[in-house]
Amino acid sequence: MVTRRVAELLLELAARRWPVDVRDDLRREWAAELHVLAESGRRTTMVGFAVSLAVSRAGAPLVDRTLMRGRAGRTAAALLLSPIACVGIVLVSAYTLYPIQRWLMSQTWADRTQKPLWTALTLGMALLLAMFAAHWARHTALDGPLRIALGVALPVAVAAVPFVYVIYPDRPAAAVPGLLLWLLGLTLALWAAASLAARGRLRAAWWVGVVGALVAADLAVILAVVVTVPGGYSGPPLSPDTVDGISAPLWLFVSWTEWNFGLPRPAHWEIITISDRLLVEPMLYLACTPYALAYAIRAARSAPAAPVALVQTRSATGWT
């Protein structure tokens, strides 16, 4: 009795992996076969029947395995190497600043251009990477918005967490909460954007993706400031090592530009405090976001691998 119940559960699991339109027929068909096996006392065969269906490929159209292996390899390469490239973008753009700053040293406004230049260089390279990512995503092996979002976000996490540990050897744990919040928010934004893109709503996908990723990065920066600034968040009156929370939504953009957009908050010393505590995270978010969005949105619209013809054509193979 227990064996049959286990087999029934396995068959139910197996049925759920098949296309919706055939599930009921398959449940009925397998239940009939299971009944025959149970009545004849062939319990091992009965369980084997159910296990085989539960663990095997469902009845989706078969695709060329060579093609799928190629797709999987290219997808893995794109998803694993791109986050490393994002980290590289942050570092390369930072090092590129030195000769530019040396060249501008004679100018009085040179200091104020440092952060905007770093941001512009990072954004430029990030957009270039995003163009390549969109190209690679056309033939992704990932299927479904959630898998795409996780497939993009998890390798970013794998590259980003060690990066902040290297950057902040004395206080790595303080940087992690903000980073994790950003990764969570980015994953949700990618999931939403990929879901919209899969339904053909491309413009909405980009809007939701960009706004969602910016909100995620903004919240992550706010959390990082609250966690890492020694005086912590406080309302007025302010001491020099605190920041006024009223300007919190601007902190991401402040850390990219070191500019308060002409507003009274954040004040000059607050901008310096924010920049000192957040050395690389805002640039990392900027470097990763275009790639992540471009890949996720393009991958959600990618064509599945073409089903293999039941019989290959003579022209292609020499036999029918």
Added chain:
Amino acid sequence: MTIPVAKVLAALLAEPDEQRYGLDLMRLTGLPSGTLYPVLHRLQGAGWLAADWEAIDPVAAGRPARRYYRLTAEGVAQARQALADLRAAIPDGRRPWGGTEPTGAPAW
């Protein structure tokens, strides 16, 4: 064409007019259920195979109705041709899909 597909086609072609249920085909082909049913689904999608429910009264029979498979007319013709071509493509005459011979198949 994969070997499991060839095995199923060969088993069905052995008696083209005979209807086969899943366990029967598993026994004839030696394929596990997890391999057999996707093949059957694929062949149905291609129009080579038709499936019908057994016409019995489950209460009287004491068991649920089974699903029977048979090759369609197109399936018979295409399967014979495909297996003949597959056989011709294997120089040493080995048939990895089993020794089941289709009867009345001109290509064999």
